[in-house]
Amino acid sequence: MIEKLAESKVQAISFFSGCGGLDIGTQMAGARIISTLDFEPATVETVKANEFFKFAEHNCADIRNVSGKDYSALLRSSNPDKLIIVGGPPCQPFSKAGYWITNEKRKAVDDERNMVGEYLRIIEEIRPDGFLLENVESILHPTNKAAVDYIEEKITRMGYHFVRILANALEYGIPQKRKRVLFLASKKPISGQPTKLAPEEVEKVSVLDWIGRFDKPELSENEESTEGKTYDYELSEIPPGHNYIALSARDNYPNPKFVANKRFWNFLLKLHPLQPSWTIAAQPGPWVGPFHWNNRRLRAQEVAAIQTFPMDYKFVGSRRIIQKQIGNAVPSLLGEKFVEHLIKFI
Template sequence: MLATYKLDREFLSLLEEPQLRLFESEFKIKKDEFLGIKFDKRGYTVNDKIEQIIDSKIQTIGFFSGAGGLDVGSQLAGSKVISSLDFDRDSVATMKRNKYFSHSTHFHKDIKEMSALDYSKIIKENNPEKLILVGGPPCQPFSKAGYWVTHKNRLGSEDPRNMIGNYLRMIDELSPDGFILENVESLLHPKNKQAVQDLEEAIEKLGYKYIIYRANALDFGVPQKRKRVFFIASKNGIIGEPTKTHGSEKELLLNKDLKPYERVIDWIGKFDDDKYFEPEESTAGKTYDEELKQIPPGKNYFALTERDGHPNPKFEANKRFWSF
């Protein structure tokens, strides 16, 4: 369903000339009170897809599940999630309230406290023909978000928040047919070379063949640039790797099977309504309040840097870990 996002023209008066040109290069500005941006109200549900996996004998156990990202992906790929785990209470409550996982057992525990014995009954009752583990161990030790910490202070594989070792322990104890280990792309940064080598050696010692796959969520229909690295492992070897489904305008000209990148506004534009307003989320009077007002729609803090021509740069490009 098409709709129009109305932007008050007063906003444009807050932009410096270079930032205004950035905005005008992508949007046609009309000489009326409001600037209208057409968008499509899109939505998606998985609750109507339970029947597709409820009898599947390919089954998954999820770790570090959070709100269920990898778990949802597993079931959309045809693998029934029989259990999830997270140490955050709200995350577990979210999984329990999600009808898509009404058949699953959800643990509110720290993976360090878990062993194969905790899953013996679940596995026996579900009797999977193929068992897969999925998990994205906490990534703070390897994340770009920690670049403000000096390399001397970055612990990496020795960081107590690093749960990769505990995930490998569960893989060893449960001996699944395959598993996925997801982490931030920064894991492959040269400074983490030893940690990656140790991980590769551990996977091989456990008897798995694997590939390391870098992926950008944008290439798979998610309206967000989010780069991740996946260790995809199987006892029987890996046949191939995921094929991207979306691409840029240039890529679409070369590959007719690709779909255009999704736009953020098509998925969340409908929430720009008073009924969704949450006072605690307002940036008024808070850190970077004024800076946020000066960023053109569709841009981020780069618009306030010398790189993008700002006359009074507020930031330096590529020096911030966030991208408001």
């Protein structure tokens, strides 16, 4: 597959590349990544460590210090027939954690953590044939209406047609309930969205099919054990597919340990092997799930598999840094589906 990419007439520049989840999907869709950019050194080292991106230059930089002119020489030498840009600008201003802020006080469009404007700026400077912008589901919350209006008006003013899609990764065969908003834009009219699985196929998606192969003693990690720690016993009492509420009066647990709805829903949350995973977090607390049904924390290989990274993909950094990289990534197969759809319209 990698050698076929060398001949691809569709090429891609990636921004906010992270550890490469979306970029893997972009190349799986047939577009050769010729450049990546991210602000975090560890993520740049991860992408560099993988032969999969041997055709790309990798830049560690702040997008605010980068302009379209910086890509002129690269584009002259690569000479793509078609060029796309892919990226998921940081989403902190649009997270659910900010819902308590009133509409009058919210400043998502102007928030210094909001790189959407910078992403659209560099797209306007480079003028690709099409682009993909990925963000969190909660950007569609009413408190973020100004941000969504800004994005859509800016895309239109730049002369692009677009579709906005709220996607649940599970509906595309990814073993994870993970909702994301994707804007697909092209200089040509664009419509529709990637084909979803039939409902009966979605019901068959199980996390066991993706991570079962990693449940071996020789693949264990020091960080996975909860033995002797605060809620080790409670975790062992929770049935697969449930959270702390299983140990509450609401679920008829004798001598209840917890009160229902008094904790975050993912507290002591445990995977069921025959069901999909919940969203993988980038920085989970010590007792935030999902946990493995065998009463342990998930291994890095398992977390990566749930995000549909290739089995041989290499990650650089400490266990905590690797978790952050994987949790922040776009599932690779989701990227593939949406970039494939975009390419049809450029």
